Amino acid sequence: MSETVLKVENVSVKYRLTEQKVDDLKDYLIKLFKRELRYKEFLALDNVSFTLNKGDRLAIMGMNGAGKSTLLKVIAGVLKASEGTVTKRGKVVPLLELGAGFDMQYTGSENIYLYGAMLGYSKAFLDEKYAEIVEFAELGDFINVPLKNYSSGMKARLGFSIATIVEPDILILDEVLSVGDAKFRKKSEKKIMDMFDKGITVLFVSHNESQVRNLCTKGILLEHGKMTVSGTVDEVLEKYKTITG
């Protein structure tokens, strides 16, 4: 009865690292003639596969550089896998880098439309949700002020409010968001918890064991790009403890 929402099949990501950075034509030609163009290949993700059903909450664990962010980028569609496929169903909302598309010269309300368009929302939808976004972000009169005059907390609040205005089918979280002051943090956490309760699918990257235990139903562990454990949260946490020592 449970339907598959996300299927990651044999995904590998290969980076080509040039030993020296070559990014202009002059260097490229010189190196080409001297036969000095050498590349080192680096596997950021090596044959990772898993399947998530509706309502699954997956913890992605691993040390720094294990490939967690790369995996999230592939699932969010920013980075294309060198091999393998990712099949998604429904609306994916990545709560990573909130407000990456903001323009600092633009006012808050102009940015709502700009960033909203970037996330793929239509004008009609944004018109309808505009009041809700403004209210949730608690910006008051600042909504008509250019973003360059905002504090970083205000920017994050606006970004969060725009990104979470839709009900996602798949939510991608990189650490639990600590956005804004204590009051807003509580509010944003509550909003995320409400989404959890509605049975959405969640991908959650964290180093915090108690959070993972509380929030997630499944887990995978990445080590140097390879998926070494895939199973219940307890299995993953146990292995995670042994590698972190």
Place this chain on the structure above:
Amino acid sequence: MKNLFLTFKKYRYLLFQLVKKDIKLKYRSSYMGVLWTLLEPLLTMMVLVLVFSKLYHNTKDFPVYILTGRLLYSFFANTTRGALKSVRANASMIKKVYVPKYMYPFASVLSGYVQFLISLVVLAGVAVYCNIKPTWHLLEALVPLTVILVLTMGAGLWLSTLAVFFRDLEYLWGVALTLIMYACAIFYRVETVVGDNNRWLFRLNPLYSVIENFRDAVYGNAMNMPVMLYSVGFSVVIFLSGLVVFYKNQDKFILHL
């Protein structure tokens, strides 16, 4: 291909937003706002008229001759320069949010085009001043005005792709644009340089072909069909090949930004 249209449909509002942003921000901080779009070509034209009219013993319609060439050339030059940088300039977004990447060069070209269309008002004013009467041939101006958009889009796609891999392309393109400018016959008449029989030399430059078609329309002469067909063919080839090159390489952009 079907996918291409679907994503375009989904993200066309973003394209509109990006174009609007470009234009809005350009004029927000300047005192005279959109007036600069009109004043800038007018002033440059005056300088060129002042310098060259004595030199070439030109006729009274010389300002229109200069302005037609200059408006089209500077649209091409400014916009390709902007498009070249468009993917790099939006690197931080490309790394974080998924958006069809061709949006960036497209938006950059389209916002230039809107400003270019506004600046045509100056040409209308100067043409009236020089006593050039509109004829039904003026309608034919729509053809070069469309062709130059396609040509610039194509060049923009090529340049924005290559600029991701080669940073110094910006300087090379600057040099190329100078060459293209002299090959556009903006402030001299082609026949005085190469003679009437060798006009085809200039017409090899598709941008000159577009300018010639546009001038004919403004002056009320019939359109030169072979010249028009050449510029259409050239532009379509550049555009389609640019699209292919951009598509083939766009997944690698993120590794180089």
